Amino acid sequence: MKNSARLYSRAKKSIASGVNSPVRYFEPYPFFVKNARGGRITDADGRTYIDHCCAYGALLLGHRNRAVVSAVSAQLKRGTLYCAPTPQETELAELVAKCYPSIRRLRLLNTGMEATMSAIRLARAYTGRQKIVKFDGGYHGAYDYALVSAGSGVAHYGLADTQGALRAATRNTLVARYNDIASLEAAMSDDVAAVIIEPVMANAGLITPTREFLRRVIRVAHSHGALVIFDETVTGFRMAVGGAQEYYGVRADITTLAKALGGGFGIAAFGGRADIMEKISPGGPVYVASTFAGNPISVSASIAAIRQMRRLGAKTYSRLERTAGRIASHVDDVAHDMHIPHTVNSAASMFQVFFSNVPVTDYATARLSDSGKFKRLAALLRDNGVFVPPSQFEVAFLSTAHTGQDIQHTMSAYERALGGVRH
Ligand SMILES: Cc1ncc(COP(=O)(O)O)c(C=O)c1O
Structure with missing residues (x-):
């Protein structure tokens, strides 16, 4: 055997x-x-x-990228978790801001799922609205209101969504067809807080947008007073150092990053316009928290990875x-x-x-x-x-x-x- x-x-x-x-x-x-x-x-x-x-x-x-491994090894000698701020977190935030002009303030988290969930909560609080629009086959993490018409493993195992989800939560998730602006227009209303999109869909196989489609998504969302969340969990630092936004020459209101951000370690971030991000606690009323957020091991890996990606x-x-x-x-x-x-x-x-x-x-x-x-x-x-x-x-x-x-x-x-x- x-x-x-x-x-x-x-x-x-x-x-x-x-x-x-x-x-x-x-x-x-x-x-x-x-x-x-x-x-x-x-x-x-x-x-x-x-x-x-x-x-x-x-x-x-x-x-086992050499620069990442050596940054992490050095950090291991200084401690693995403090739950008190470090200058390296600010250094990382500044580096991300250099790569993503749309990110003026950010928050660190651990997974793509936490980042998109927090971005959606923030958009709801900022607009005072409840609904979100996502795209058919788009995957944003394994939580109730993102697992509607989701790709990735949900699609692979032929599930429509997940059992156990709170119906009241999923009812506020509307679904549009990717690359079909008319279907987005049909889903929009003045109750929509945000349109969340993978700028290149990577969880329904690989599906690319046209630049024009992304521009129109932003225009349609804004015309209804909704925010645009680019879920760059996959595309961030992968399509370009500045992600799909650099690749396609567009800007989101809120961006989520994970995966390549960490150089192989668990870290995620969401960020965007300062006036939106300032709603986050303790300065604002939107609660976002995690024990491992900004942990020094992942932060050191991320700084080393971004420096290297920028150099390349x-x-x-x-x-x-x-x-x-x-x-x-x-x-x-x-x-x-x-x-x-x-x-x-x-x-x-x-x-x-x-x-x-x-x-x-x-x-x-x-x-x-x-x-x-x-x-x-x-x-x-x-x-x-x-x-x-x-x-x-x-x-x-x-x-x-x-x-x-x-x-x-x-x-x-x-x-x-x-x-x-x-x-
Ligand atoms: C586009 C996208 N968003 C969010 C997620 C969720 O990220 P995580 O698995 O880190 O929670 C994924 C995971 O594959 C993803 O591909």
Whole structure:
């Protein structure tokens, strides 16, 4: 019996469903990890994979980035948690503000979920309104009123939402179609506090907006007196140092950041216009708090990661985008030659293949893909030494640590794996 199989049957006896987050599971059992370095991850059976899951986008700089590890090691010697302010928190806030002109004040938290939940609460308090509008297939975290028509694991397991949610909470979440401004206009009213959007959808497969769509979302929201929340949990520091806002040349009222912000450590932030952010306690009436918010370990990792991402700059982001484009067009060519119905989307350092001929521009078209075929593809990729998120409703990521050889290996693995799903 394989080590991962044994570890999974043991885990099932003490961990609910054997994994600590649903999309980590795949059939017949997930591989258990021994260690990881750079662009590669090694399982408990000694198999090494090129890692294109990149911790669901968090590892823009790859595993065990040297600068991040050394900053954290230095901080470990000074303490792990104080729950009293440190100058490093201010340094981090100043660094983020340099990258995101729309963020004049911010608050640190631990997860993307906390950041979007707090951003929504703030928008409700600022506008004095109750409703929010999200987009079909958009994922903003695992809490009641965000789990309406959600992507990610909710989509993967075919759930409409989640059982146990407070109906009174979900009733105030309205849903519009991505890339469809008329559906947003139809959802808007003077009761809407905020429109929350993933500026590139990365939880329903990969779905890109047009710049014009993002501009019109902002215009429509503002014309109804609502705020715009850009959930840049995935896109922040990944599409550019300044995230999707820099990439598309737009500005949100409130922005949420997580994943790549931490260089592999748990940290998140939300921030925006000073007049909005000043509503937060203790200066204002909106309560946001967490014991681990701004903890020195994550803050030191984040400062090191941002400094490095700024140093690498536009040249590195363009190189990553070209590489993702190269993988995407290779997958496109191979699938075309094999007569496999498919669509491939890519943007910045992200890509995803869908098994349907229809262009994928929203959640409805993403769902037309043969997701069973995608699961088989992901399994065959693993057999060929490449790890991608095992769900159609996630995306594959690149990191700066992937080498030319890794990318060559990935392209050959897609070729072989596509050969295995052609029938
Ligand atoms: C766009 C987006 N928002 C929010 C979240 C929630 O972040 P976390 O898992 O850190 O709570 C995710 C997680 O994948 C995400 O992709």
